[in-house]
Every structure is written in structure tokens, then in C-alpha cells.
Amino acid sequence: MSAHGSDRPRVGTVKQITSHSNPIVKEIKGLVGQRKHRAQSGLFVGEGLKLATDALDAGWGVRYLAIGPEARENPHAQQAAARAKARGAMILEISTAVLANITRRDNPQMVVGVFEQKLLEPAAIRPADAQVWIALDHVRDPGNLGTIIRTADAVGASGVMLVGETTDPFAVETVRATMGSLFHVPLVKMSRDAFKAFARNWPGTVVGTHLKGSRDYREVAYKAPTLLLMGNEQAGLPDDMADTCTELVRIPQAGQADSLNLAVATAVMLFEIQRPNLKL
Numbered sequence: 001m002s003a004h005g006s007d008r009p010r011v012g013t014v015k016q017i018t019s020h021s022n023p024i025v026k027e028i029k030g031l032v033g034q035r036k037h038r039a040q041s042g043l044f045v046g047e048g049l050k051l052a053t054d055a056l057d058a059g060w061g062v063r064y065l066a067i068g069p070e071a072r073e074n075p076h077a078q079q080a081a082a083r084a085k086a087r088g089a090m091i092l093e094i095s096t097a098v099l100a101n102i103t104r105r106d107n108p109q110m111v112v113g114v115f116e117q118k119l120l121e122p123a124a125i126r127p128a129d130a131q132v133w134i135a136l137d138h139v140r141d142p143g144n145l146g147t148i149i150r151t152a153d154a155v156g157a158s159g160v161m162l163v164g165e166t167t168d169p170f171a172v173e174t175v176r177a178t179m180g181s182l183f184h185v186p187l188v189k190m191s192r193d194a195f196k197a198f199a200r201n202w203p204g205t206v207v208g209t210h211l212k213g214s215r216d217y218r219e220v221a222y223k224a225p226t227l228l229l230m231g232n233e234q235a236g237l238p239d240d241m242a243d244t245c246t247e248l249v250r251i252p253q254a255g256q257a258d259s260l261n262l263a264v265a266t267a268v269m270l271f272e273i274q275r276p277n278l279k280l
Helices: 023-033 035-041 049-057 075-086 096-103 142-155 172-178 192-200 262-273
Strands: 014-017 043-047 062-067 090-094 111-116 132-137 159-163 187-190 206-209 226-230 247-250
Touching: 014 023, 023 035, 023 043, 023 062, 023 090, 023 096, 023 111, 035 043, 043 049, 043 096, 043 172, 049 062, 049 075, 049 111, 062 075, 075 090, 075 111, 090 096, 096 111, 132 142, 132 192, 132 262, 142 159, 142 172, 142 262, 159 192, 187 192, 206 262, 226 262
Parallel strands: 014 090, 062 090, 132 159, 132 226, 159 187, 206 226, 206 247
Antiparallel strands: 043 111, 062 111
């Protein structure tokens, strides 16, 4: 998807926008609100100066950088705008009202960026060079996915596989929950069948949490590289996916809760798997 007509400036330029009906504003709103527009364009929206700086530091492509009135007085925001402009981005100087309209937030961030999506092909995964990869089967909640990507970054995981029909990793809610870790953690998408074939050839431990698991997750000797497979928020791992695992484990609980939140359970597993590699 792209804006059309004479109202669209050339790349590497600065444009002031005050109208809510501007074609570029409509384009960015479409990216915020509709997954199909993100899929068609290969673009996504990220909010905040930190996220924009993380994207620039990591070398991700940036199409637009929209800056509000506060950002025009902020030296760090101005530096980010200069870097984005040098890479060919359009710098949009817009009002707080237009920023709020784009992001659907009453108190929008002073910087909003439009970035190019990036996904690895499954063939690019190199298990021999990895310590741990995370595979998420049919994850549905964008907050969970974003938090897991952030946790993967925190433990030094090699990447996250999105298996089957998952929530959009480039949705605004997901990107926000990653707190910038999206730009540091490789993502791969694959079907369930493709994952099953891939997991059969995994050279280390393939571990999943499952009600059929008979072992405490703390008692397993995880052989690197480890592939951690986590199930859907409601249904958990279906039996055919659990069959791809060489280890099925459980996280013991003492209270009345019937299960842990997916992002919490994934974090518990990741910190245990990576415990030998984590140092203060």
C-alpha cells in the first residue's frame, strides 16, 4: 500500500502535515488498524523515540518518521530524525492531534515511525550456532507475543518461530510490548507441517510444556541447542505437536490457578534453559 498523488513528497525530505485527511496520514492509519495493509505493504508502525532509535541502531529500514511538536524541541528526537532522513525516510512534522488520530491514543508518543518488516526464511536458521530458539504454536495474544520476544532478547535467545496461524508480530500492540526487542530478535514463520519436519532434524533438545509431562522442568539436562515449543494460550500444545518433543515437562504450581500465562511460562522455561549462560 502506498500514498499516491502530488501530496506525497520525495524520500529524504521534510513535510509538514496538519490535515487528518492527508494521504500519508491515511496510509499510516491503515498500517495501525489493518493487518492486510501491513501484509500488502511490508511495513509496520512503531511508537516512541526509544523504539525508533532501536530500529535505526539495528539497521532496519524506515519509510516515515512522524514527529510531534515536543519532538521538534528534543535534541535526541532531532538526531533520530536526521539519521532517518539520511537513510531516505520522509520526516513528517505533524500536530499532536494528528498523532493522536494516527495512533488512536489520547496521549500519543512524540515520535511515530513506519518501518520495513523483516522475517527470516526457515532455511536461514543455523541450529549449530544457537543456544535456544523458541517456537510458538498458534499464539493469539499480541501482548504475549511481544513480551516473549522481549524475554527472548533478555536471555540471549537466537530467535522466535511463529508456527501456524499466529497473531501479527508487526501489529502495534505486539511491537509496543517488545519494547524495542523486535529489532534484535530474528523471527521466522512456518506452517505446523513445516515445523514438524524441521523439529525432527533438530540436533539438541526439543522441549515443550504439556499436561502429559512427567518431569519437573528444573530436572532436565537441556542439550544445546535447545528448541522450546510452547502452545496456544487456551488449548496448550496439541498432541501432534507435543509428539515432536524429545522432552515434555511441567512447571509445578502450589496455588489454585489452573495454568500460567503463556508469556510467564515461556519466561520461566527460558531462564532455566539459559541459566548456565546467564551471569550478573
